[in-house]
Amino acid sequence: MVENRPLMTVLTHAMLFLAIIIVLFPIYIAFVASTHEASDVLMTVQGWFGNNLVENYTLILQSGKATTGGIPVGTMMWNSLIMALGIVFGKISISIISAYAIVYFRFRFRMFFFWIIFMTLMLPIEVRILPTYHVVASLGLLNSYTGLTLPLIASATATFLFRQFFLTVPDELTEAARVDGAGPIRFFFDILLPLSRTNIAALCVILFIYGWNQYMWPILITTDKSMTTIVMGIQAMLYVPDAINEWNLTMATAILAMLPPVVVILVLQRQFVKGLIETEK
Amino acid sequence: MEKRVVFKNRWLPYLLVTPQIVITLVFFIWPAGQALKQSVFIEDPFGLSSEFVWFDNFIELFSDPLYIGSLKTTFIFSASTSFLALSTGLLFAVMADRVIKGAAFYKSALLWPYAVAPAVAGVLWLFMLSPANGILALTLKSLGYDWNHVLKGGQAMVLVVIAASWKQIAYNFLFFLAGLQMIPKSLIEAAAIDGARPAKRFWTIIFPLLSPTTFFLLVVNVVYSFFETFGIIHAVTQGGPYKATDILVYKVYRDGFIGLDLGGSAAQSVVLMAIVVTLTVIQFRYLERKVQY
Amino acid sequence: MANVTLKDVYKSFGKNEVIHGINCEIKSGEFVAILGPSGCGKSTALRMIAGLEVITKGEISIDGKVVNELEPADRDIAMVFQNYALYPHMTVFKNMAYGLKIRRMPKDEIKKRVHNAAKILELTEFLDRKPRQLSGGQRQRVAMGRCIVREPKVFLFDEPLSNLDAKLRVQMRLYLRNLHESLGITSVYVTHDQMEAMTLGDRLIILEDGHVQQIGSPLEVYERPATRFVAGFIGSPAMNFFDAQLSNNGSAVELAGSDTLALSNAGLPDFGGQEVILGIRPEHFELTDEGAGKMHTTVDHVETLGADTLVHGHIGGNGAFVTIRLPDTHHFKKGTALPLAVPAEKLHLFDKDSGNRIEN
Numbered sequence: 057m058v059e060n061r062p063l064m065t066v067l068t069h070a071m072l073f074l075a076i077i078i079v080l081f082p083i084y085i086a087f088v089a090s091t092h093e094a095s096d097v098l099m100t101v102q103g104w105f106g107n108n109l110v111e112n113y114t115l116i117l118q119s120g121k122a123t124t125g126g127i128p129v130g131t132m133m134w135n136s137l138i139m140a141l142g143i144v145f146g147k148i149s150i151s152i153i154s155a156y157a158i159v160y161f162r163f164r165f166r167m168f169f170f171w172i173i174f175m176t177l178m179l180p181i182e183v184r185i186l187p188t189y190h191v192v193a194s195l196g197l198l199n200s201y202t203g204l205t206l207p208l209i210a211s212a213t214a215t216f217l218f219r220q221f222f223l224t225v226p227d228e229l230t231e232a233a234r235v236d237g238a239g240p241i242r243f244f245f246d247i248l249l250p251l252s253r254t255n256i257a258a259l260c261v262i263l264f265i266y267g268w269n270q271y272m273w274p275i276l277i278t279t280d281k282s283m284t285t286i287v288m289g290i291q292a293m294l295y296v297p298d299a300i301n302e303w304n305l306t307m308a309t310a311i312l313a314m315l316p317p318v319v320v321i322l323v324l325q326r327q328f329v330k331g332l333i334e335t336e337k
Numbered sequence: 338m339e340k341r342v343v344f345k346n347r348w349l350p351y352l353l354v355t356p357q358i359v360i361t362l363v364f365f366i367w368p369a370g371q372a373l374k375q376s377v378f379i380e381d382p383f384g385l386s387s388e389f390v391w392f393d394n395f396i397e398l399f400s401d402p403l404y405i406g407s408l409k410t411t412f413i414f415s416a417s418t419s420f421l422a423l424s425t426g427l428l429f430a431v432m433a434d435r436v437i438k439g440a441a442f443y444k445s446a447l448l449w450p451y452a453v454a455p456a457v458a459g460v461l462w463l464f465m466l467s468p469a470n471g472i473l474a475l476t477l478k479s480l481g482y483d484w485n486h487v488l489k490g491g492q493a494m495v496l497v498v499i500a501a502s503w504k505q506i507a508y509n510f511l512f513f514l515a516g517l518q519m520i521p522k523s524l525i526e527a528a529a530i531d532g533a534r535p536a537k538r539f540w541t542i543i544f545p546l547l548s549p550t551t552f553f554l555l556v557v558n559v560v561y562s563f564f565e566t567f568g569i570i571h572a573v574t575q576g577g578p579y580k581a582t583d584i585l586v587y588k589v590y591r592d593g594f595i596g597l598d599l600g601g602s603a604a605q606s607v608v609l610m611a612i613v614v615t616l617t618v619i620q621f622r623y624l625e626r627k628v629q630y
Numbered sequence: 631m632a633n634v635t636l637k638d639v640y641k642s643f644g645k646n647e648v649i650h651g652i653n654c655e656i657k658s659g660e661f662v663a664i665l666g667p668s669g670c671g672k673s674t675a676l677r678m679i680a681g682l683e684v685i686t687k688g689e690i691s692i693d694g695k696v697v698n699e700l701e702p703a704d705r706d707i708a709m710v711f712q713n714y715a716l717y718p719h720m721t722v723f724k725n726m727a728y729g730l731k732i733r734r735m736p737k738d739e740i741k742k743r744v745h746n747a748a749k750i751l752e753l754t755e756f757l758d759r760k761p762r763q764l765s766g767g768q769r770q771r772v773a774m775g776r777c778i779v780r781e782p783k784v785f786l787f788d789e790p791l792s793n794l795d796a797k798l799r800v801q802m803r804l805y806l807r808n809l810h811e812s813l814g815i816t817s818v819y820v821t822h823d824q825m826e827a828m829t830l831g832d833r834l835i836i837l838e839d840g841h842v843q844q845i846g847s848p849l850e851v852y853e854r855p856a857t858r859f860v861a862g863f864i865g866s867p868a869m870n871f872f873d874a875q876l877s878n879n880g881s882a883v884e885l886a887g888s889d890t891l892a893l894s895n896a897g898l899p900d901f902g903g904q905e906v907i908l909g910i911r912p913e914h915f916e917l918t919d920e921g922a923g924k925m926h927t928t929v930d931h932v933e934t935l936g937a938d939t940l941v942h943g944h945i946g947g948n949g950a951f952v953t954i955r956l957p958d959t960h961h962f963k964k965g966t967a968l969p970l971a972v973p974a975e976k977l978h979l980f981d982k983d984s985g986n987r988i989e990n
Binding site for chain 2: 064065068069071072075076078079080082083085086089149150151153154156157158159160161162163166169172173175176177178179180182183184185186187188189190191192206207209210211215222223227230231234239240241243265268269270271272275276287288290291294303306307310313314317318320321322325328329332333
Binding site for chain 1: 682776
């Protein structure tokens with residue numbers, strides 16, 4: 057802003073403060089609720105923390121919510137972790153090598169493959185749920201970690217990011233490596249991969265969050281309760297036909313569901329922001 | 338763009354693209370093809386035979402009042418969510434762009450919702466607006482407003498729109514902020530010297546220069562509201578009450594997975610595919626040109 | 631140490647032929663500069679020697695062995711790129727050691743070579759730094775270090791000094807000259823800067839539009855340029871060119887609408903009456919006594935440079951422009967008539983159509 061108006065500055069900060077409240081309020085309320093006994097939250101609103109923090113969290117982590125199936129949230133988080141890490145690793149590895157092939161080699165069908173990969177951008181899971189389910193089922197991958205991760209790792213965003221990055225690597229670097237005697241595989245591992253470090257870090261953040269927060273796909277392919285992921289598990293907690301709705305436990309689960317992605321975002325904020333902007337441009 | 342320097346290996350590139358191509362074909366292309374195929378067939382109840390019916394499934398779809406209703410609902414939902422999420426995101430970005438002190442703090446704090454899954458966001462707002470014990474519901478009640486989204490369709494829509502936009506604000510905020518920071522300060526200063534006040538500067542200079550970002554985010558927000566909000570609907574309202582929040586992506590799931598109507602669900606999938614393709618094509622075409630206005 | 635031979639080398643990109651036959655024998659230990667304006671094909675030629683471009687027709691041999699089909703890594707060459715092409719994520723040491731590591735040289739040998747090169751190039755204190763922590767000149771030396779450790783048969787340079795500022799460029803020129811004298815490795819050096827070529831090269835290959843214009847020592851290309859192009863390219867300020875005609879007996883040349891100058895020796899009796907292009911270098915004009923002058927020039931503008939003076943003017947009646955370089959400082963007013971003489975041996979004649987030198 058050009059003019060120096062103290063009033064504007066105050067107003068700006070006020071608005072930003074309001075923004076923070078809007079953004080963080082629901083999380084605060086949920087956290088508060090998660091520290092109370094079930095009865096405390098059933099009829100009244102709690103403004104401040106209760107005393108049951110440790111108790112509630114230990115309970116759900118270890119034995120889950122009895123009234124809705126009793127799967128330990130700890131197990132759910134473990135499933136989510138495996139799925140998220142599987143997606144991160146899987147997606148990054150197959151995308152980077154595909155991008156490498158498409159940028160640094162000339163081969164027949166190169167453009168054809170490029171367009172096939174591009175098509176995945178137009179086919180989010182939601183437009184092919186049933187047929188994909190059938191494919192996974194016929195491959196015997198229901199209720200498995202493989203089934204949870206494999207169908208999600210081929211979409212094009214990471215490939216495009218790497219492709220874009222590779223196009224900016226100076227040709228002379230490749231030539232110098234050639235003169236030095238490096239073949240394509242050596243060049244990839246010794247030079248291209250180290251240079252891609254920041255992009256890979258950024259993708260790790262984004263893909264971890266993407267993987268952890270998967271909802272529809274896990275719901276579709278897991279019927280075995282022990283394979284529940286935490287994000288899909290929350291939904292199961294909401295519907296208690298006869299028993300008391302234990303909001304406090306549900307909220308505790310919600311907080312736990314949010315925790316790892318939020319931690320990742322905060323710790324790796326710079327990479328995250330950079331990666332987000334890069335992937336979309 | 339092409340690289341001048343390439344390697345001459347014969348088989349290596351094929352090896353490198355194989356994993357991605359295979360998975361893409363097996364889990365993306367083939368199922369998409371299946372959906373297209375199923376959308377033009379009707380299966381008998383036992384799944385023993387199927388009959389090719391041209392576009393009957395589609396015709397039936399578009400004459401089904403429930404589907405039309407779902408289209409309308411989705412449209413309202415998408416428009417509201419996008420508008421709310423975009424304008425709030427823009428507002429916060431403009432504010433954040435102005436502060437010098439504390440910018441990093443605000444940025445960190447406003448990022449959180451991106452990490453929250455839509456379903457979880459839905460649950461959070463469900464809790465706050467829970468008729469019996471939600472803090473916001475009770476506040477509204479005390480102000481004389483009877484909140485009960487379980488019964489009132491309109492309120493259910495409000496609930497899911499708020500939950501969906503809340504989550505998306507962070508994303509829009511980040512991109513708008515980045516876009517704002519790319520505008521050269523000298524342009525704004527020149528405008529100020531020319532006599533334009535802050536508000537006028539914003540609408541005549543900053544906003545038009547943000548148009549690539551705005552357009553891009555618009556497409557992203559629409560895609561988000563069409564597809565990624567499945568979690569919110571599924572967890573919070575299940576399309577209810579009385580189909581008030583029955584958006585397209587949820588209907589596909591319910592009809593296909595629970596109702597087992599393969600042909601109809603496939604037809605709906607195809608419609609959704611057409612929408613995504615259109616949006617993606619528009620986005621890519623538009624981004625090629627980077628128009629100002 | 632090895633010689634490099636180019637025999638009838640042609641290069642086409644698709645249907646587009648860009649190099650039209652280069653023939654040259656570079657002797658072992660020689661420093662040859664490939665000189666020419668942008669787009670003349672000099673980098674392409676160098677890259678063909680390196681193996682980074684495929685040769686369309688012809689043969690390139692290094693140390694007697696035809697290398698057309700060999701990969702760069704197998705030709706025993708090393709190259710300094712215009713942008714240095716240092717690996718950004720590796721330290722200076724690792725950058726220099728990379729090529730040796732790939733060739734599976736034992737660690738001790740690598741260490742010895744790198745330290746040696748670092749000493750020669752005064753880079754020892756930078757061995758642990760990354761390229762982004764170095765200045766342009768330092769990066770340049772690391773790029774050279776990468777070549778030196780390889781102890782190759784041929785050094786190739788692709789406009790290595792063009793990214794340095796003027797003063798540094800002059801320093802590095804001397805540096806390169808000294809380096810070559812101590813190492814004595816056959817070198818091929820591409821540049822568009824004639825100063826670099828003239829000071830560094832034992833011989834120059836002058837290219838224009840993919841054609842070899844002349845191959846010769848710096849003095850040769852200066853004193854006896856083979857074509858009008860070479861004559862105008864070498865020397866700064868550039869040679870003056872005038873439309874002229876040989877007298878009927880070929881003993882003198884007449885400047886259009888102006889003076890007649892006598893040619894040396896017997897002149898060119900076979901070319902009598904022909905229209906030609908006359909070339910005279912600015913530094914070859916001499917101030918002469920009034921009345922005895924052979925060329926009458928009118929002053930338009932004078933640039934005093936301190937050590938010498940550049941006089942811009944025009945000849946006689948038809949106004950052909952001329953630039954004259956005179957030693958010391960002269961202040962001539964605009965419109966002054968200057969009588970100038972040119973020694974007959976310093977007159978260059980070129981065929982009007984082909985541009986080729988007409989020998990006297």
